[in-house]
Amino acid sequence: MPKKVRIALDAMGGDIGASVVIPGAAIFLNRHADTEFLLYGDNALIEAQLAAYPAVRAISRVIHTDVAVGMHEKPSQALRRGRKTSSMWLAIDAVKKGEADVAVSAGNTGALMAMARFNLRTLPGIDRPAIAATWPTMRGDSVVLDLGATIGGDAHHLTTLAIMGSAMARVLFDLERPTVGLLNIGVEEIKGGEEIREAAELLRAMELPQLEFIGFVEGDGIGKGAADVIVTEGFSGNIALKAAEGTARQISEFLRAALSRTWASKLGYLLARGAFKALKEKLDPNRSNGGVFLGLNGIVVKSHGGTDAEGFAYAVDVGYEMVRYDLLTKINQTLNRHGHTLASASAVQEAIS
Amino acid sequence: MPKKVRIALDAMGGDIGASVVIPGAAIFLNRHADTEFLLYGDNALIEAQLAAYPAVRAISRVIHTDVAVGMHEKPSQALRRGRKTSSMWLAIDAVKKGEADVAVSAGNTGALMAMARFNLRTLPGIDRPAIAATWPTMRGDSVVLDLGATIGGDAHHLTTLAIMGSAMARVLFDLERPTVGLLNIGVEEIKGGEEIREAAELLRAMELPQLEFIGFVEGDGIGKGAADVIVTEGFSGNIALKAAEGTARQISEFLRAALSRTWASKLGYLLARGAFKALKEKLDPNRSNGGVFLGLNGIVVKSHGGTDAEGFAYAVDVGYEMVRYDLLTKINQTLNRHGHTLASASAVQEAIS
Numbered sequence: 001m002p003k004k005v006r007i008a009l010d011a012m013g014g015d016i017g018a019s020v021v022i023p024g025a026a027i028f029l030n031r032h033a034d035t036e037f038l039l040y041g042d043n044a045l046i047e048a049q050l051a052a053y054p055a056v057r058a059i060s061r062v063i064h065t066d067v068a069v070g071m072h073e074k075p076s077q078a079l080r081r082g083r084k085t086s087s088m089w090l091a092i093d094a095v096k097k098g099e100a101d102v103a104v105s106a107g108n109t110g111a112l113m114a115m116a117r118f119n120l121r122t123l124p125g126i127d128r129p130a131i132a133a134t135w136p137t138m139r140g141d142s143v144v145l146d147l148g149a150t151i152g153g154d155a156h157h158l159t160t161l162a163i164m165g166s167a168m169a170r171v172l173f174d175l176e177r178p179t180v181g182l183l184n185i186g187v188e189e190i191k192g193g194e195e196i197r198e199a200a201e202l203l204r205a206m207e208l209p210q211l212e213f214i215g216f217v218e219g220d221g222i223g224k225g226a227a228d229v230i231v232t233e234g235f236s237g238n239i240a241l242k243a244a245e246g247t248a249r250q251i252s253e254f255l256r257a258a259l260s261r262t263w264a265s266k267l268g269y270l271l272a273r274g275a276f277k278a279l280k281e282k283l284d285p286n287r288s289n290g291g292v293f294l295g296l297n298g299i300v301v302k303s304h305g306g307t308d309a310e311g312f313a314y315a316v317d318v319g320y321e322m323v324r325y326d327l328l329t330k331i332n333q334t335l336n337r338h339g340h341t342l343a344s345a346s347a348v349q350e351a352i353s
Numbered sequence: 354m355p356k357k358v359r360i361a362l363d364a365m366g367g368d369i370g371a372s373v374v375i376p377g378a379a380i381f382l383n384r385h386a387d388t389e390f391l392l393y394g395d396n397a398l399i400e401a402q403l404a405a406y407p408a409v410r411a412i413s414r415v416i417h418t419d420v421a422v423g424m425h426e427k428p429s430q431a432l433r434r435g436r437k438t439s440s441m442w443l444a445i446d447a448v449k450k451g452e453a454d455v456a457v458s459a460g461n462t463g464a465l466m467a468m469a470r471f472n473l474r475t476l477p478g479i480d481r482p483a484i485a486a487t488w489p490t491m492r493g494d495s496v497v498l499d500l501g502a503t504i505g506g507d508a509h510h511l512t513t514l515a516i517m518g519s520a521m522a523r524v525l526f527d528l529e530r531p532t533v534g535l536l537n538i539g540v541e542e543i544k545g546g547e548e549i550r551e552a553a554e555l556l557r558a559m560e561l562p563q564l565e566f567i568g569f570v571e572g573d574g575i576g577k578g579a580a581d582v583i584v585t586e587g588f589s590g591n592i593a594l595k596a597a598e599g600t601a602r603q604i605s606e607f608l609r610a611a612l613s614r615t616w617a618s619k620l621g622y623l624l625a626r627g628a629f630k631a632l633k634e635k636l637d638p639n640r641s642n643g644g645v646f647l648g649l650n651g652i653v654v655k656s657h658g659g660t661d662a663e664g665f666a667y668a669v670d671v672g673y674e675m676v677r678y679d680l681l682t683k684i685n686q687t688l689n690r691h692g693h694t695l696a697s698a699s700a701v702q703e704a705i706s
Contacts, residue, residue, distance in 0.1 A: 138603055193504050243593040245573050262627060274618055275615075
C-alpha cells in the first residue's frame, strides 16, 4: 500500500468555512481512504463539525489559529495581517515544511495566490504561476489555463503553461500525450498577438514527447473539446471562463422561466425531469471545482468560495490526484529535460526584439 | 417623410451569396419601406433571385462584377485581388462616394475590415477601428466591443471604444445616457492591466454627458446585463463572445440528447415545446447578427457568413438603424466636444510612461 496522502485544509476558507470544509472532507474520505488531514482554523468551530464526522476526526490533527483571511481582503493586506498566523498561511506552510503533500482552501483567490507564491516560490524555470481547472466539453473534460493568476505573458510563459497544463491533463485524464491548443482569435494578419504566434513556433520546434501541439483554438473550440489542454494568458482565460459560466447561468434561468409559464410546459418538465437532471449534472459547477496553482514548489488547490460540501470534496479530489500521480515530478521532468531549449529560445527572442 | 436610407449590399458575401442576400433584403424591406438598395455582384445570380422578389427589384440597382472575395482569403490577398473590382470593395466604395449610407456584407471579416479601413479611413481622433455587436442578456440587450478588430490597446483606445459603443447603444436602445462598464478580471493587485485602470480613471474624470461609467464588469457580468455597453480590447472581446457562443451550443446539444433518450422525456419535450421555442428564439444567433464597424468615416455592417435570410435581414436592420438615428453624427459630436480632453490625457499618459 502506498504512502498516505497528507492534505492540509484551510478550515476557515470560503463563505462559511468549517461547516462546508469538514462535511466536504467527509465526502472525500469515502472515496479515498488513504488520507490524513491537517485542519487549520478555529478549534471550537472545527471540533463542533468533527463531532458529526468521527471518521474524519480519526485521521485528522487540528491546529488552532484565531486568524482567518477575509474573502474581500486585498492580497497585500492579507499577507501583512495573516502571514505566519492565518489558517490559509499555515495550510500552505505545511506543504512548504513537508508536513503535507497538498493544501486546499476555499478562501480569497488573490490572497491564496499571494501567500502560496510568497511562501512556496516558483519552480526553477518558471517565472510566473498559473491557475488551471477542468472545463466540461462535448467530448469529456479539458484543462484550461491560465484562469487569472497573471495577466499577459511572452512566448516563453505560454510555453511553460503548455508544459504544466499537459502534465495536469496526464495526471487527471490518464493520457500519454495530451493534445494542446493555444487560444487565439480568428482574424489573421491583425496587429498584436505576436507572442502567441511565437509560442506556436516554439511548441512546434520543441516537439515535446509529453504533449501534442495542435495549433490555435478559437473561443468556441474550448466547449467543443478541440484539445485536452487549452493555453492562454490569465486575462483572456478568466474572461473566457466567466463568460461561459455566465452564459450557462443565463440559459438555465431562461429555461426555468419558460418551463414554468404554462400547465403544458410544467407537465412536460415533470415528464422530462430525468433529462433535466442529467443536464444539471453535466453543467454542475461542482464537477469542475478545484483550481490548481501551477508553477510553485508545492501543490495548492483553490475551491470556489461559495461551494457546498459536495463541491469542496471535488476540489480535495483534484488535490489528491495531483499528489497520487506525481504532478510536480511530471512538470519538473519536462522542465529539466527541455528547460535548456526554452531558456535558449527565450534568449533568442530577447536578442531579436 | 425623411430621406430614403440607401443600402449597398455585397450580394456575393457569405457562404452562399445572393441566395441569402436577396431573400434577406426582401424580409428587411417588409419592415422598412423607406429604403433603396445597390446590389453588387454577379448580374445573372442576382437577377435570378430578384425574379422571385419583385418588391426588392423595384427599389434596387444592380452593379455587375465578376470578382468576389473568398471566405478564406487573407485580408492582404483580398485587397490585392479585389480592390476596385470586388463586390465587397464596391459596396464599401459606394459609402465612400456618398452613393450609399451604409454597406452590409456577409463576407470574410478580415477582408471586409481591411477594405473598409483602407477605403474609408478612421475618424479624426480614432486610431484603430472596432467591431461592436449586441449581446442578449438577462435584462435585454447590451452592446459589446471590440469583438476582434484590433488586439490590445491603451487607455485612450479603450476610452474611444466607450464613446463609440455608447453612441451605438443610444441609437439601438433609444437611451439618453447608457451605462458603460470596462471588462476586467476579479483578482486585484496583479501584474498588468494598467491600461484598464487608466481608462477607468479617464472615463471618471471626463464625466461625459453621453454615457454613465459604472466601473469594472467581470466576464459573467455581460450576460447579467451589468451595463448597456461592455468595453474591452479585441482579443478578450472575441474570446468572450466565442466562449459564450460555444457554451450555448454545447448546452443545447446536451439538452437535445437528454430529451431524446426516453419516451417520457420525448413526451415531455412535446408538451413543453412552446417553452423550448421561446428559449430558442431568446438564444437565436440571428437576433444578434450584425457586427458594426465603428471608428470609420462611414458605416459598414458585417453579417455572419453562415447566416440565413432571416439573419441577414437582422444585419440590414442594424445598418438601417445606424443611419436613421445618426450614429456617425453622435460619435463625432462626442469626439469633437471631448477629443481635446482625450488627446491631452493621452499626451499626459505618454509623458508619464
